[in-house]
Amino acid sequence: MLVRSLLTILAVVCCAGLAFAELPKAGATNPACKVQLANIEGMPFAPRFDISKEEVEKVASDSRKELDARLEEIVKIPAAKRTFDNTVKAFEAALSDFGDVTTLPIFMSYVSKDAAVRDAAAAFEEMASKYTVEIMTRRDLYNAINDFAQTKPQLTEEDQFLLDRIMLGFKRNGLMLSEADLAKYKELKQQLVATELKFEKNIRDWKDQLEVTKEELEGLPEDFVAGLATTTVGKFVVTLNYPDYFPMMDNAKNDDVRRRLESKFNNRCADTNVQLLEEGLQLRQQLAELLGYKNHAEYQLDDRMAKKPETVIEFLDRLHGKLLPKAKAELKDRLALRVKEAGIRTTEPMMGWQWRYWNNQYSKTVLDIDKEAMKQYFPLETVMNGMLAIYSEVFDVVMEKAKLPVWHEEVMPYVVKEKNGEVIGYLYIDLFPRDGKYKHQACFGLVGGRELPGGVYQKPACAIVGNFNRPAAGQPSLLTHDDVETMFHEFGHVTHNIFTKARYGMFSGTAVARDFVEVPSTILENWAWNKDVLKRISGHWKNPSEKLPDAMIDRLIKSRTFDSGLVNVRQIFLTKFDMACHTTDLKNTTITYGKLQQKIMLMPKSVGTHPQASFGHLMGGYDAGYYGYLWARAISADIFTEFEKNGVFDGTTGKKYRDLILAPGRTADQNVQVQAFLGRSFNEDALLRQFGLTADTK
Numbered sequence: 001m002l003v004r005s006l007l008t009i010l011a012v013v014c015c016a017g018l019a020f021a022e023l024p025k026a027g028a029t030n031p032a033c034k035v036q037l038a039n040i041e042g043m044p045f046a047p048r049f050d051i052s053k054e055e056v057e058k059v060a061s062d063s064r065k066e067l068d069a070r071l072e073e074i075v076k077i078p079a080a081k082r083t084f085d086n087t088v089k090a091f092e093a094a095l096s097d098f099g100d101v102t103t104l105p106i107f108m109s110y111v112s113k114d115a116a117v118r119d120a121a122a123a124f125e126e127m128a129s130k131y132t133v134e135i136m137t138r139r140d141l142y143n144a145i146n147d148f149a150q151t152k153p154q155l156t157e158e159d160q161f162l163l164d165r166i167m168l169g170f171k172r173n174g175l176m177l178s179e180a181d182l183a184k185y186k187e188l189k190q191q192l193v194a195t196e197l198k199f200e201k202n203i204r205d206w207k208d209q210l211e212v213t214k215e216e217l218e219g220l221p222e223d224f225v226a227g228l229a230t231t232t233v234g235k236f237v238v239t240l241n242y243p244d245y246f247p248m249m250d251n252a253k254n255d256d257v258r259r260r261l262e263s264k265f266n267n268r269c270a271d272t273n274v275q276l277l278e279e280g281l282q283l284r285q286q287l288a289e290l291l292g293y294k295n296h297a298e299y300q301l302d303d304r305m306a307k308k309p310e311t312v313i314e315f316l317d318r319l320h321g322k323l324l325p326k327a328k329a330e331l332k333d334r335l336a337l338r339v340k341e342a343g344i345r346t347t348e349p350m351m352g353w354q355w356r357y358w359n360n361q362y363s364k365t366v367l368d369i370d371k372e373a374m375k376q377y378f379p380l381e382t383v384m385n386g387m388l389a390i391y392s393e394v395f396d397v398v399m400e401k402a403k404l405p406v407w408h409e410e411v412m413p414y415v416v417k418e419k420n421g422e423v424i425g426y427l428y429i430d431l432f433p434r435d436g437k438y439k440h441q442a443c444f445g446l447v448g449g450r451e452l453p454g455g456v457y458q459k460p461a462c463a464i465v466g467n468f469n470r471p472a473a474g475q476p477s478l479l480t481h482d483d484v485e486t487m488f489h490e491f492g493h494v495t496h497n498i499f500t501k502a503r504y505g506m507f508s509g510t511a512v513a514r515d516f517v518e519v520p521s522t523i524l525e526n527w528a529w530n531k532d533v534l535k536r537i538s539g540h541w542k543n544p545s546e547k548l549p550d551a552m553i554d555r556l557i558k559s560r561t562f563d564s565g566l567v568n569v570r571q572i573f574l575t576k577f578d579m580a581c582h583t584t585d586l587k588n589t590t591i592t593y594g595k596l597q598q599k600i601m602l603m604p605k606s607v608g609t610h611p612q613a614s615f616g617h618l619m620g621g622y623d624a625g626y627y628g629y630l631w632a633r634a635i636s637a638d639i640f641t642e643f644e645k646n647g648v649f650d651g652t653t654g655k656k657y658r659d660l661i662l663a664p665g666r667t668a669d670q671n672v673q674v675q676a677f678l679g680r681s682f683n684e685d686a687l688l689r690q691f692g693l694t695a696d697t698k
């Protein structure tokens with residue numbers, strides 16, 4: 001469930017200078033246009049995907065040369081002659097054009113049928129990422145932009161925001177430092193990157209397993225047991241990979257087997273990664289101090305909505321305080337079941353190897369959800385058509401299948417239009433796994449919406465790339481409710497891409513503050529839990545008029561909150577650990593982890609374990625950023641209250657949401673956008689209601 005932006009600085013595609021009325025006719029070419037366009041009449045800016053290995057390589061070489069030349073032009077301008085247009089706007093445009101010409105060739109590495117194209121595109125992506133990072137560490141470019149910034153120009157709010165973001169980007173790369181400090185900064189940064197990569201590689205390479213007897217697998221489904229490898233002495237091999245680990249923790253009746261497995265799982269990489277983590281934290285602290293920040297969290301949050309660590313901590317504490325009674329009540333129920341079924345006294349705490357199992361057992365007593373039966377009502381095509389119809393209504397647009405070039409015959413292309421027929425953008429849906437294709441679910445931005453010279457607006461395009469089950473013999477592809485929710489989630493990223501009206505590529509679509517990216521996606525998940533929506537998007541594959549039965553819907557909706565207390569105090573605990581790592585001088589991560597787990601999650605850490613050694617987020621890009629999950633959910637739940645009030649199909653609310661939240665991209669501070677939509681700052685009350693807290697329990 002993530003959004004892929006192919007280049008971290010910008011990911012947009014450009015076609016310069018065409019007036020709308022002068023769109024190219026089919027087959028026409030336009031030398032001013034950098035993007036790989038299909039040039040189809042009536043489909044302005046629709047891309048083509050027949051990109052060969054040779055073309056990828058040519059773009060890789062030419063695009064870099066062109067960007068180098070344009071950046072040189074900017075650097076050469078004498079200080080006295082600098083203007084916003086020839087310096088700041090020219091810099092943004094040069095980078096946007098580079099994003100424009102490179103995005104589709106790079107996208108090929110994720111979806112092309114041809115392995116040679118994929119390899120060339122992957123090599124190009126690596127080169128392009130390094131190259132764009134280098135740009136933001138160039139002293140001459142920083143000087144050029146800074147010379148202009150120092151003139152204290154009178155700019156529009158939007159242009160000033162652009163200048164501020166670019167300057168902040170340079171600051172975050174150390175360019176405001178003296179040469180000596182910059183050298184130190186680069187050295188520390190290299191050490192940090194090497195430490196992070198080692199930490200992640202250790203997790204990827206870690207191999208361990210538990211060998212168990214048939215009896216010790218009691219409680220596991222037969223097909224799970226049948227899928228396990230066996231040893232020469234007839235034992236069954238359970239690995240620490242998720243598809244083995246979680247079913248075991250959820251279902252294995254034998255308490256000691258779960259204990260042994262959890263111990264191995266939470267000691268992955270303990271011998272190397274505890275030290276690497278603690279070294280990494282020290283390096284981050286030193287880097288932050290060099291740049292003038294109190295700690296790494298302050299450095300990370302400077303470019304985000306939350307802005308200050310204190311804001312995050314207060315948010316977490318409020319949430320925890322309100323959620324705690326529900327978490328405690330849930331724990332009590334699970335402990336009571338443990339006494340009844342296993343005779344373990346309630347004075348014994350719930351341990352790390354027990355809570356998922358007893359939570360799962362408890363769910364069976366109250367929920368009774370038959371996932372297989374439910375799938376029969378969610379044939380993929382019915383769900384997708386239902387979803388597109390709903391959002392056509394909510395956003396007051398037309399989404400229709402279109403004849404457009406695609407990268408694989410299974411891809412379904414759509415054109416999104418205003419009711420008056422004006423094209424808004426393009427959506428491509430690529431749902432089934434195949435060899436060499438990207439393995440997860442994601443939304444890829446393909447063409448960024450952006451104002452071109454002359455004022456023409458470039459039409460955005462994006463793709464949902466998924467890995468849903470292929471149709472089995474005699475039946476269509478059937479989705480679980482999790483799949484349905486994923487589909488709505490990814491479609492939320494689509495709306496962010498498609499409905500953008502941002503003028504600058506740098507602010508377009510999903511190029512927003514990091515802690516806001518998941519707001520549009522998590523908002524749309526709410527539709528997947530609404531009774532009227534579920535009726536509209538379901539239909540038994542044997543008899544499409546037979547909708548998901550009321551009783552199933554009611555049980556499903558109940559399941560959303562039955563363990564929200566324990567699940568979310570765990571999230572809060574992990575987030576607080578992340579913040580503690582990056583706001584305090586932590587000497588011993590093992591002790592802090594244990595203390596926080598006990599205090600916040602109400603369960604002790606298992607003796608001798610080191611779960612932080614395999615907490616990949618901490619060293620893999622979510623450092624001082626794990627809070628973003630709950631933060632974005634709080635905002636999206638709050639925004640969704642407007643739809644709850646006015647109806648989930650209400651076009652007026654949809655239009656307001658489209659105009660105030662989706663259209664601006666990052667044109668202004670995200671807090672301001674949310675405030676404009678809600679008429680106040682967001683708070684966590686709606687999220688708590690979504691977690692099942694009522695006025696009485698809050």
Ligand SMILES: [Zn+2]
Binds near residue numbers: 002003489493518
């Ligand atoms: Zn996402």
